[in-house]
Amino acid sequence: MSAHEQELHLGHQFEDLKQQIESYTIGMWIFLVTEVMFFGGLFTAYIIYRAKFPEGWVHGHHHLDWRLGGLNTLILLTSSLTMALAVRAAMLNKWKPQVLFLVCTVLLAFGFMIVKYFEYSKKFREHIVPGPLFAHKDDPGQELFMGLYFALTGLHGFHVLIGILVISAITIRTINMRRMRQDFIPVELVGLYWHFVDIVWIFLYPLLYLISK
Amino acid sequence: MSIAQKPNYLDSELGIKSWLTTLDHKRIGIMYLLVICVFFIVGGSMAALIRAELLTPKGDLLTSDAYNKAFTIHGVTLVFWVLIPAVPAVLGNFCLPLMIGARDVAFPRLNLLSWYVFTIGGVFGIMAVIFGGIDTGWTFYTPYSTSFSHTSVVLAVTAVFITGFSSIMTGLNFIVTIHKMRAPGMTWFRLPLFVWANYATSLIMVLATPVIAITVFLVGLEKVAHIGIFDPALGGDPILFQHMFWFYSHPAVYIMILPPMGVISEIVACFCRKRIFGYEFVAYSSLAIAIIGFIVWAHHLFTSGLSTYSAMVFSFLTFLVAIPSAVKVFNWTATFYKGEIHFESPMYFAIGFIGLFLIGGLTGLFLASLGTDIHFQDTYFVVAHFHYVMVGSAIMGFLGGLHFWWPKITGKLYAEGLARWAAVIIFLGFNFTFFPQFILGYLGMPRRYHSYSDEFQVLHVCSSLGATVLGFGYILTFCYLLYSVKFGAKAPKNPWGAKGFEWVTDSPPPTDNFDFKPVMREEAYAYKPDYEAPEVVHERA
Numbered sequence: 078m079s080a081h082e083q084e085l086h087l088g089h090q091f092e093d094l095k096q097q098i099e100s101y102t103i104g105m106w107i108f109l110v111t112e113v114m115f116f117g118g119l120f121t122a123y124i125i126y127r128a129k130f131p132e133g134w135v136h137g138h139h140h141l142d143w144r145l146g147g148l149n150t151l152i153l154l155t156s157s158l159t160m161a162l163a164v165r166a167a168m169l170n171k172w173k174p175q176v177l178f179l180v181c182t183v184l185l186a187f188g189f190m191i192v193k194y195f196e197y198s199k200k201f202r203e204h205i206v207p208g209p210l211f212a213h214k215d216d217p218g219q220e221l222f223m224g225l226y227f228a229l230t231g232l233h234g235f236h237v238l239i240g241i242l243v244i245s246a247i248t249i250r251t252i253n254m255r256r257m258r259q260d261f262i263p264v265e266l267v268g269l270y271w272h273f274v275d276i277v278w279i280f281l282y283p284l285l286y287l288i289s290k
Numbered sequence: 291m292s293i294a295q296k297p298n299y300l301d302s303e304l305g306i307k308s309w310l311t312t313l314d315h316k317r318i319g320i321m322y323l324l325v326i327c328v329f330f331i332v333g334g335s336m337a338a339l340i341r342a343e344l345l346t347p348k349g350d351l352l353t354s355d356a357y358n359k360a361f362t363i364h365g366v367t368l369v370f371w372v373l374i375p376a377v378p379a380v381l382g383n384f385c386l387p388l389m390i391g392a393r394d395v396a397f398p399r400l401n402l403l404s405w406y407v408f409t410i411g412g413v414f415g416i417m418a419v420i421f422g423g424i425d426t427g428w429t430f431y432t433p434y435s436t437s438f439s440h441t442s443v444v445l446a447v448t449a450v451f452i453t454g455f456s457s458i459m460t461g462l463n464f465i466v467t468i469h470k471m472r473a474p475g476m477t478w479f480r481l482p483l484f485v486w487a488n489y490a491t492s493l494i495m496v497l498a499t500p501v502i503a504i505t506v507f508l509v510g511l512e513k514v515a516h517i518g519i520f521d522p523a524l525g526g527d528p529i530l531f532q533h534m535f536w537f538y539s540h541p542a543v544y545i546m547i548l549p550p551m552g553v554i555s556e557i558v559a560c561f562c563r564k565r566i567f568g569y570e571f572v573a574y575s576s577l578a579i580a581i582i583g584f585i586v587w588a589h590h591l592f593t594s595g596l597s598t599y600s601a602m603v604f605s606f607l608t609f610l611v612a613i614p615s616a617v618k619v620f621n622w623t624a625t626f627y628k629g630e631i632h633f634e635s636p637m638y639f640a641i642g643f644i645g646l647f648l649i650g651g652l653t654g655l656f657l658a659s660l661g662t663d664i665h666f667q668d669t670y671f672v673v674a675h676f677h678y679v680m681v682g683s684a685i686m687g688f689l690g691g692l693h694f695w696w697p698k699i700t701g702k703l704y705a706e707g708l709a710r711w712a713a714v715i716i717f718l719g720f721n722f723t724f725f726p727q728f729i730l731g732y733l734g735m736p737r738r739y740h741s742y743s744d745e746f747q748v749l750h751v752c753s754s755l756g757a758t759v760l761g762f763g764y765i766l767t768f769c770y771l772l773y774s775v776k777f778g779a780k781a782p783k784n785p786w787g788a789k790g791f792e793w794v795t796d797s798p799p800p801t802d803n804f805d806f807k808p809v810m811r812e813e814a815y816a817y818k819p820d821y822e823a824p825e826v827v828h829e830r831a
């Protein structure tokens with residue numbers, strides 16, 4: 078074990094750093110598997126009801142603006158890039174670019190949420206939120222589509238919020254520990270999470286915004 | 291005593307705060323046990339109410355609404371806060387790191403967090419009981435739960451949602467721990483079978499629990515925001531709920547039964563002084579049960595309009611589960627053959643388990659068959675079947691494990707004679723309670739009714755009397771175990787002459803589990819001399 082590694086924190090339950098790193102990495106991947114199962118339930122509902130109400134789906138998706146969705150896709154993809162660059166900076170042990178890229182990621186995530194806010198508020202104004210006030214009560218397919226839209230994007234948005242919190246925390250940690258040799262594993266694991274959130278959106282965008290006959 | 295005692299995990303730190311902030315897997319296991327006991331009392335007293343009501347054919351003790359609430363609270367509390375966590379979160383937490391020679395689980399903080407999440411979920415559950423109760427049955431079937439029930443469905447599903455995450459955390463922790471924290475020499479096929487069982491269980495926890503989380507989340511959303519996914523009036527499909535619910539809840543039965551099966555493997559090996567017959571088969575059968583368990587869920591929907599062909603496929607797949615289950619039972623019994631059998635209390639529980647599981651498992655085949663299932667659907671036959679598996683076997687296995695490791699957990703010996711009696715009383719009481727229910731179901735008594743026709747009374751009275759005996763057995767166990775904590779004789783390191791890392795460390799173990807560095811130099815269960823002599827390397831002494 079080199080003198081460098083001695084500075085890194087080793088949990089009392091572990092024998093060495095390798096064991097610690099591998100444990101955290103496996104743990105993160107298992108967590109992502111649970112996330113896949115979690116979203117999987119909703120995607121199943123999506124598939125079933127899309128098959129049941131093809132018309133409602135086509136009508137429903139006209140309430141969504143593909144340009145705003147596309148903008149958000151662009152924002153999230155860029156944030157995945159900045160996250161990857163932050164991980165690379167962490168591996169090279171350069172704290173300044175790391176902090177810079179992490180801050181960019183957080184700002185982009187906020188950007189995503191702001192676009193989402195405008196999208197949501199428009200739908201509330203136009204009464205295309207499921208419930209007694211829904212504007213197209215005659216078309217259950219549309220209402221289900223909007224219900225799933227809110228459930229899926231709401232859950233995804235919640236994951237973006239969690240991402241903002243976690244990435245901010247890791248940014249502060251990086252700044253506080255800038256004089257020490259740092260462990261890049263936390264950044265890498267947060268990065269994995271963030272890419273997952275991105276990938277979910279990559280599925281959501283075409284499934285919700287880009288429906289054609 | 292002349293020499294000062296070495297500190298152990300119980301007395302190294304004292305005070306409530308040291309427990310609430312502990313990262314020690316052993317203490318967290320005990321904290322789980324305490325919460326589980328609270329819910330056992332809640333769910334158990336509901337069972338007492340139910341059995342008292344059913345003494346007479348008229349619904350006289352409880353109104354039908356109160357009765358609906360009683361069996362719902364009984365089911366929800368016992369499933370989510372007792373049966374699912376009992377073995378993994380208590381015995382698994384305590385024993386698993388010890389058994390693989392680790393100082394702790396891979397993520398001790400996550401472990402503590404899981405307990406808090408579990409307890410907070412439990413508080414929501416209790417709130418649901420206090421603020422109006424809930425009357426949907428533990429299955430929360432839609433559209434009744436979403437559109438018609440005026441009870442605290444939202445609170446109850448929130449409680450289940452929250453508690454699910456504690457299960458996920460425990461499962462994740464165990465998988466990583468088993469992969470990465472094994473002592474040198476502890477290869478996969480030297481792992482105690484309890485560890486294998488917990489590994490298979492953790493896979494289910496991690497893969498299935500998120501699905502129930504999203505399902506009850508949608509029920510809550512439906513109730514609060516009317517998004518209509520399960521509401522036929524809004525175009526939704528209530529049957530989708532049944533699919534999603536059972537996608538978790540069938541595998542959940544294996545969360546309840548696989549870990550007790552692991553316990554039985556430990557006990558049978560120890561008290562036969564023999565390696566489990568066909569170790570690899572028993573290990574793989576846990577995985578097989580976990581995997582097949584994921585593709586049988588629709589057997590709960592045979593009468594819900596499932597197509598004939600899917601019903602046939604799911605019936606066939608359900609029969610497949612019988613194979614790995616039978617592998618276990620055959621291998622346990624084969625282990626007895628030419629074993630040096632010691633009849634001590636954990637062995638009583640283990641034999642009781644095998645008996646109850648045999649009946650519970652075989653009656654499952656009646657329900658897996660399409661023809662008979664239509665006759666038995668929603669009758670007491672189903673109630674008896676799943677109680678034999680989820681309650682009879684699972685609690686028997688849990689108690690067996692608790693008795694087996696009690697000297698290790700508390701450092702005290704309990705009254706062995708009473709424990710043997712308790713095992714017998716519980717076994718008999720259980721059979722008296724639930725065997726008549728098979729007959730009731732066969733005769734056509736439907737479940738979830740507080741009144742019934744007169745001809746069923748004899749069997750119901752039998753069942754209620756049996757339940758009294760069963761309750762007495764549980765209370766007796768509770769009393770002498772609690773008594774032993776204060777007044778029991780000091781337990782030696784290895785009171786049973788068992789094999790395994792947990793038996794070479796002190797009773798109770800030190801906070802770091804071992805005063806030496808454990809190295810595995812023999813096969814698991816090397817009781818017979820044809821395996822290498824046991825050896826422990828003392829490096830950190």
Ligand SMILES: [Cu+2]
Nearest residue numbers: 540587589590
């Ligand atoms: Cu099932």
